[in-house]
Amino acid sequence: MEQLRIALIGCGGRSKAHQNSFEQMDCVKIVAVADPIEARRNEAAERFGVDPARVYADHTALLDNESKETVDAIVIAVEPTAHVEMETRIIDMEIPFLVEKPYCIDLEYAEDIARRVEQKGLITSVGFQDRYLDLVDIVKEELPKHKPGGLVYGSWIGGIPGPWWWQKKSTCGGQLVEQNIHLVDGLRYLFGEPLSVYATCSRGIVQPGVDASVEYDTDDHSTAVYRFSNNVTVTLVSGCYVKGIRPHNGLVVTLDDMILDYRLRNNLIITTAEGEKDIPRGVDQTYLLDEAFVKAILTGDRSLIRSDYADALKTHRMAFAANESMETGKVVYL
Ligand SMILES: NC(=O)c1ccc[n+]([C@@H]2O[C@H](COP(=O)([O-])OP(=O)(O)OC[C@H]3O[C@@H](n4cnc5c(N)ncnc54)[C@H](O)[C@@H]3O)[C@@H](O)[C@H]2O)c1
Known part of the structure; x- marks a missing residue:
């Protein structure tokens, strides 16, 4: 894999911090973005030269049109109530993901996601910078x-x-x-x-x-x-x-x-x-958080990630x- 192809779900405040990191990494290419706020998704798309056909109005449209053949990893930075049919679909698609904290405000949902991540053995990271x-x-x-x-x-x-x-x-x-x-x-x-x-x-x-x-x-x-x-x-x-x-x-x-x-x-x-x-x-701790996620996928070394979904679940509890x-x-x- 020459470059890690990343899709962004959510292009608000916190996403911009991740975008700052990825902009500095030659081994990363932002290939798709989604946000219901048009100005935000367009700003992120312009910043990384994303094909207009891959700029989506929300995560559903992105996940309907992308797959693990077109995207190597997803970064989720949405408000706490927006994690609906988001991680479940990404896990079914077998795409590694980094998700911002708090990764939802429904503990049962989080427990379910953690079980599914474990079943698939997916690489995940949570934004405890x-x-x-x-x-x-x-x-x-x-x-x-x-x-x-x-x-x-x-x-x-x-x-x-x-x-x-x-x-x-x-x-x-x-x-x-x-x-x-x-x-x-x-x-x-x-x-x-x-x-x-x-x-x-x-x-x-x-x-x-x-x-x-x-x-x-x-x-x-x-x-x-x-x-x-x-x-x-x-x-x-x-x-x-x-x-x-x-x-x-x-x-x-x-x-x-x-x-x-x-x-x-x-x-x-x-x-x-x-x-x-x-x-x-x-x-720059957010850069290091992002770099650890990217390197873990590129090398398979999960020990670089200091808090994955299963670990973060304990903090959430x-x-x-x-x-x-x-x-x-x-x-x-x-
Ligand atoms: N790790 C950190 O230090 C840190 C810092 C700030 C925020 N956060 C977390 O990041 C998350 C987002 O915070 P923020 O400040 O970026 O909020 P924000 O409101 O600025 O951005 C959230 C974005 O998600 C978009 N969104 C909502 N539903 C969506 C969907 N279905 N598909 C695609 N995009 C969707 C919104 O339109 C919005 O632009 C929160 O959980 C927050 O706690 C983490």
Whole structure:
């Protein structure tokens, strides 16, 4: 295979980050694109010189007209509620795919997809970009050198979400599932599988129809307490209500002799008795995520992929368990 022929399903914000990666890779050719928004699909098609006959109004049209003879891989970046008859068809067509998180907001659907992927033995990748960060590598390598156990504080607090689907809990799953799932995944990556979670959520700061659309009904903020083995307890906060300020986001791990302060996709501050070391991010983690997917298909080496569909399902279960706790007020044991 000289060039990997990729089709894009969804040409919105996140797709553009993948497009930036693929534009830099000689071994990749974007051959087909789909998006219901005409301007978006045309922009992507023009960028890569896609044959107009292969520019489609949605994933159904693309999948009706393409096959594994014409496309080697598909990149899916659509809103969480749009994953309808998408992965199931792609799996039946035996085409490897990379899918953005959260890969749906219906856990049963995700469990079904994971089973089908396994049956076909397909190569998949999920967009947990932080796993490819040099800063996260440093934290992962550092942890086993110390006495296990300690407190972890994670936060992702930002402004009122823009996209229509992000403003409704029923279409985004809530901020923990839609956005802070990156840090949820980071916790699994660093500390293993969790034991339990208790979570709360709150609304009332963002006024529907004033600060956001009249349909706004997602939580303004939530707090989840995850317990892991080895005496690790995490408090993970999510917030999407602030205006004009940039809160401190990321993960702060306090060990008995070191603080690892991972500042979301920006830098890592390591503090010990000897002093402080500030390490800036040195890689483009989305490029590395995309490169790992492409190389895994070209070489057959799946170990390059740091989170595939089956692995990401565990992170999804962890995020949905927090949502369950928010609804029931009870601790969920995992
Ligand atoms: N990994 C990351 O860091 C990261 C960052 C941002 C967003 N995301 C995720 O990426 C996904 C998309 O987010 P976004 O910001 O690009 O949203 P977006 O709204 O900007 O883009 C989604 C696009 O999908 C298109 N679409 C919807 N249904 C479709 C269909 N049936 N066929 C083809 N296209 C369809 C929409 O028209 C839209 O253009 C979300 O799940 C989001 O959580 C991941």
